[in-house]
Amino acid sequence: MRLFLCEKPSQGRDIAKVLGATRRGDGCLIGTETTVTWCIGHLLETASPEAYGEQFKSWSLDHLPIIPAQWMVEVKPKTAAQFKVIKRLLSEASAVVIATDADREGEMIARELLELCKYRGPVQRLWLSALNEASIRNALSSLKSGQETFLLYHSALARSRADWLIGMNLSRLFTLLGRRAGYDGVLSVGRVQTPTLRLVVDRDRAIASFVSVPYWEVEVHLSSMGQPFIASWLPPSSGQDEAGRCLQQALAIQAIQEISSGKTATVLSLQTERFREPPPLPFDLSTLQEVCSRKLGLGVQETLNIAQALYETHKATTYPRSDCRYLPESMFNEVPAVFDALLKTDPALQPTFGRLDRSLHSRVWNDAKVTAHHGIIPTTEPANLARMSEQERQVYELIRSHYLAQFLPHHEFDRTQVELECGGERLTTVGKQILIQGWKGLLYENTEEDEPSQKSQVLHVLQQGTQCAVNDVELKSMRTAAPKPLTEGDLIKAMKNVAKLVNDPRLKQKLRDTTGIGTEATRAGIIKGLIDHGYLLKKKRALMASAAAHTLIEAVPAAVADPGMTAIWEQALDEIEAGRLTLDAFVAKQANWIAQLVEHCGALTLAVPVEAGPTCPICNVSMRRRKGKSGPFWSCSHYPDCKGTVPIRKDTRRS
Structure with a gap:
């Protein structure tokens, strides 16, 4: 009997369906010559210190350090029943296929079981990037040897x-x-x-x-041939800090007077540079978590749970715990299948697909940059959007958009940097003219550091020597902001x-x-x-x-x-x-x-940490634990300016 050892029950069911193992058994699914079973995450854990000696049950400096001479593992009590199932199946197996998640931890989950149960038969590795049927069949046709991934186990053991x-x-x-x-x-x-x-x-x-420091900006409203634009005053080097800010109000006021009396500003120099921004790559997990935190307000664990559900439950996206944003060049052949699946999933995408160029071969297709996993992308099978929660759909659409962006042109624009002179003062402004919207028509990503007040200006009427009218001059009082x-x-x-x-x-x-x-x-x-x-x-x-x-x-x-x-x-x-x-x-x-x-x-003396308490009901800051005549209580951390207190219930006091 060939035994497939999976990481989770849902994963086991998906693989068993493809293998034809449909008969239910105790903690497994059974086929003609194949059985599929599963762990429930880690069934084993590194033994606690007391397993290495009774003396370690109590905490004492005299017993440190605790360094096992022979490492031991223990069966987790909550999943002991499933461990017994796997132990029995391993004793009956003629061959094992490790089908846990294709990563360091997945390898350890399976290998530690093989080792504890003293399995000595042949081992192969199923390396899956997605749990849809086509991906499972493809992985089954190209099983890795067990030796090929064995060192992943040692890496996981070292981490553990x-x-x-x-x-x-x-x-x-x-x-x-x-x-x-x-x-x-x-x-x-x-x-x-x-x-x-x-x-x-x-x-x-x-x-x-952080100590906030005041500084001043001078904003100059100009126009040329009827086109208005905004420029900024450049303080002299002697009157600015390392960030180029003017820290002397008098200097800024003097500049306003000079600029106002000047009436016109002259273009001294003008430099235009063309930029081509490639589409952002598909997500790895960290980038997905970062973007979902910023755009959707999701916690990182929430994002991981959603990405895992899109992979396992909905079969809509590929393996989520990837550290890579590139795709194998061979997967370019799957583009038509992915597109068909996306259209069947969401017919409303039809107008978007009319703008895509399926022949575009972007930088994402790069074998040299693909690690054990590739970027997170949609699968080749349709998904059911109606079964997704709102947050699942939002994350799915982010993943989908980053894939589709690969088939749109670069975003191209001209960036113009201008220096002007007015009343003996130097001014600068920046303009941007979009030439090709490209992928930004589908997906907006802030990939460049634009000047916030001037990024959308178009300055194509300006040339060296152009005289610009001064319409208004404004002094802005600013303060440096804390991180x-x-x-x-x-x-x-x-x-x-x-x-x-x-x-x-x-x-x-x-x-x-x-x-x-x-x-x-x-x-x-x-x-x-x-x-x-x-x-x-x-x-x-x-x-x-x-x-x-x-x-x-x-x-x-x-x-x-x-x-x-x-x-x-x-x-x-x-x-x-x-x-x-x-x-x-x-x-x-x-x-x-x-x-x-x-x-x-061992001889260090620690400063006693202040226990974090509830929020003060008066001034809304964190409270601190204090001792009084009648016992401990919560007191506002702004005491004595604020005398807010909260009692500590007896059942929450530390003994």
């Missing part, structure tokens, strides 16, 4: 063991140090979560330390592009702007975990770090919270996958590093 070593040891260490300082909460530390938290803490600090709080989409982008935040030139070079914190599959879960544990507070779309989070980031060694170092660890996992680094060498290095940290940090 490194996470365990850091999480179990450092969470106990800093929680115990916190208790020594009088804090009775848990200070959780994670290999990925702590550097992610650091990104938000750093932004909070930048906002808190904005991060949203979930911003945080996903920062996690992915962490190299931009790394100061060490050697690390920056090594990262090459490609490696980030976490993976496409894990980033949403990391952010959700930080929110669920109270480290991140969410107000509308903005994320802020709690007081405990600030204390933790201040206390942990720099390397533990360094986004650049975490990205290097992720790169090491890629090295394991490529066979250039062994699992044992990586874990040994991590264990040694943990032992050094425990020894170094």
Whole structure:
């Protein structure tokens, strides 16, 4: 019997249908010579510290570090019944096809079961990019050898063991140090979560330390041959800051007087440059999460759940946890089938299809840039829009539009930069003339840094020496603005592009702007975990770090919270996958590093973190836990200016 081992029941049903395995069994579907079964995510988990010794049941600095000599896994109690099913089927199987998700974690879900159940037979790998029937049949006709993806398993094990070593040891260490300082909460530390938290803490600090500075702009309304346009005054170099802003009001007022008395402005120079913007590529998961956060207000976990539903339930789009935005050149042959499916799904697209050029071969078709997965695109089978929720449909339409944009021309425009002189003062203006709307007629993406007040001006009547009438001069009083709080989409982008935040030139070079914190599959879960544990507070779309989070980031060694170092660890996992680094060498290095940290940090004294409380009913800011004669209570963090209090119910007090 050949056994297909899937990741989820829905995935198992889709594959079983194609294989003709339709008879229901206990936790499986049975065919003539084939059986399909499934996990329910991870059926196994790395054993807890107490499994390695009774002494680890209690938390003590004397018992740290905890470094297993022989790693153990345990069956999750909630899914023990399905584990028994798989164990029995593996004992009967003559061959196994791993059909879990085509990624690092999917490989681990299957391989850890094979190892625990001591399966020693032949193994093949089904590598799926979509769960529609055509994609399943295509993948079944080109099964990979088990050896081809085996190192993915070692990469996942390395990730799992490194996470365990850091999480179990450092969470106990800093929680115990916190208790020594009088804090009775848990200070959780994670290999990925702590550097992610650091990104938000750093932004909070930048906002808190920001000092707003006034500056002044002079806007000049001009016209030439009846065409009005707006120019901006250029302050002299001696009167501007590094961003080119005028910080002296008197200087701006003097400029207004000179310009007003000048009556006309003369064009000194004029330079026009043509730009061609290619259509944006299809989405990878991080970019989809970022765009859905910005445009639709969706959380990153919400976006992942929707993308997973579009893939699994609706069969409308391809594998969502992709880290790639390109498509294999062979998939260009599937364009007619995708188009037909899209039209059957939504006949209202007919006018749009009349503008598409199916022969266009955009930059998206590039074998050299395709990783284990390709960009997220529509499948070759029609979907049912009526069965989608409103949010599912919105995300689906974003994915669809980015695919269709590949068959529209580049967006082309002329950008004109003009310098003028008036009353001895220099002015500048920018104009833009769209020549070919191209893909922007279907999908608007802000892909260039336009000047907000001048981006839509057309300046084709201007030439060098042209005299322009001064119609009005306006002084604008401005203030520099603090950085904005991060949203979930911003945080996903920062996690992915962490190299931009790394100061060490050697690390920056090594990262090459490609490696980030976490993976496409894990980033949403990391952010959700930080929110669920109270480290991140969410107000509308903005994320802020709690007081405990600030204390933790201040206390942990720099390397533990360094986004650049975490990205290097992720790169090491890629090295394991490529066979250039062994699992044992990586874990040994991590264990040694943990032992050094425990020894170094054991004598630290932590500042007691302030527990994040409810919002003050008077002034709408976060409250802090305080002790009074009658016990603890919540007090406004603006005390004594605000004396708002909220009682703490007995059943919520910490013992």
